[in-house]
Amino acid sequence: MSHMTNGGLLSVAGLRRLRVMTQKELLQLFRDAALMVFFLYSFTGDIYMAASGVSMQLKNAAIATLDGDRSFASRELASRFQPPYFQPAGSVADARQAIRRLDDGDVMAVLDIPPRFQERLQRGEQVSVQLQVDTSNSVLGFLTSSYGAQIVGKYALEAAAQREGLGAAGGIAGPLVEADTRVWYNPNQNDAWFMGISELLTVVTLFSILLPAAAMVREKERGTIEQLMVTPLTSFQILFPKVVAMTLVILAGSAIALFGVLGPLFQLPMRGSLVSFFLITALYVFTTAGLGLLAATVARNLAQVGMLTVVILMPMLLLSGAWTPIEAMPPWMRGLAWISPLHYFLDAAYGILLKGVGMDLLWDSVLAMSVLGVVVFAAGMRRFSRQFG
Incomplete structure (x- = not known):
């Protein structure tokens, strides 16, 4: 009985220490006015600009x-390049002027129609049309060339059908193959949904690393870490409240972003369980916070924390699959992507918010994040114990 009572008292005392330390971390965070302004801006203004200004x-x-x-034929083809994809920007007199306008960035593309274009079309001869594209922005350049090829190809089919007397619709008798495309989850292909969620996940990742690391380094700079080490607190009771406090703050910021920005301003559907989303977000913060604690054991001041955060954050973003599909990466990078926590968080977040999937489909991502979280947090706590133990 005495042993059980002592164990219960120890358990209660341990929970009380965690609660008090978590309150201390929250108070210290809220007293940092500059960091709080940056935090609020990141979860509101930054996400709004990403959702509304990037396409x-x-x-x-x-x-x-x-x-x-x-x-008439050349003017008809040129008139097909119209908004919303293209914006006519006048004509050029010769090839030199065309290259100069491309070099100056005045135009994205130049449609070069050769002489005797209409005559050769009417004779049924093959005629080539050149589309010169500025691909310094590879994404927009690829889209420009793809859409341009579709427009020219469609015009060529219509011209061939008219020459054969088949009419604009072709007038071909017999079975036809018709491609019927159905767009799932984001039927309007609204960029604001993708970019808004992507920026939210990036901000969550940033603060999951930055806040715990900054809290730990602040203890170093003020000399209070030595005071904590001589208290009855264990290394876990010193580190874990920092993660808990920052997790609560980041969850609050995520709620502000979803219910204050993405939901009312961009009509983000949020089809799945929001409880599942916030639970997975909390798990992801815990996983990524371990990286912040590891950085804090290396950094000596807040400036070094900021630099280490960038060093950790950028590979996570590039390997997550948010900007480059995992399948398009080299094999060795593809292997590294599977140890990036953001890769799993990305699948879970898009799956819940846009697809409405449940834990029955997300269990593998949750399991991977849990394993990574335990390993990374344990490594951070072990390094902290060696450094200050």
Whole structure:
């Protein structure tokens, strides 16, 4: 009985220490006005600008025309390049002017129609049309060339059908194959949904590393870490409250971003269970916070924490699959992507918010994050114990 009572008292005392230390961490964080302003801006203004100002689609790409034929057919083809994908930007007199406008960035593309274009079409001869594209931005350049090829290809089919007397629709008798495309989860292909969620996950990752590391280094700078080490607190009771406090703050910031920005301003559907989303977010913060604690054992001041955060954050973003598909990476990078916690968090977040999937499909991502979290946090606590033990 006495042993059970002492164990119960120790358990209660341990929980009380965790609660008090968590309150201390929250108070210290809220007293840092500059950090709180940065935190609030990141979960509001930064996410709003990412959702409203960044588009991965081709819109109003400026295109000039070098018309060497000046016929009805050449004008008809040039007129097909219209908004919302293209924006006509006048004509150029010769090839030198076309290259100069591309070099100056005045236009994204130049449509070069050769002489005798209409005449050769009417004779049924093969005629080539050149589309010169500025691909310094590879994504927009690829979209420009793809859309341009579709427009020219469609015009060529219509011209061939009219020459054969089949009419604009072709008038072909017999079975036809029709491609029926169905877009799932984001039927309007709204960039704001993808970019908003992506920026939210990036901000969560940033503060999951930065806040615990900054809290630990602040203890070093003020000399209070030595005072904590001579108290009855264990290494776990010193480190874990920092993670708990920062997790609560980041969850609050995520709620502000979802219910204050993405939901009301961009109509993000949030189809799945929000409880599952916040639980997985808490697990991800715990996983990533271990990296912050490891950085804190290396850094000596807040400036070094900031630099180490960038060093850790950038590979996580590039290996997550948010900007580059995992399948498009080299084999050795593909292997590294599977040890990036953000890769699993990305799948879970998009799956819950846009697809409405449940834990029955996300259990593997949750399991991977749990394993990574335990390993990384244990490594951080072990290094901390060696450094100050």
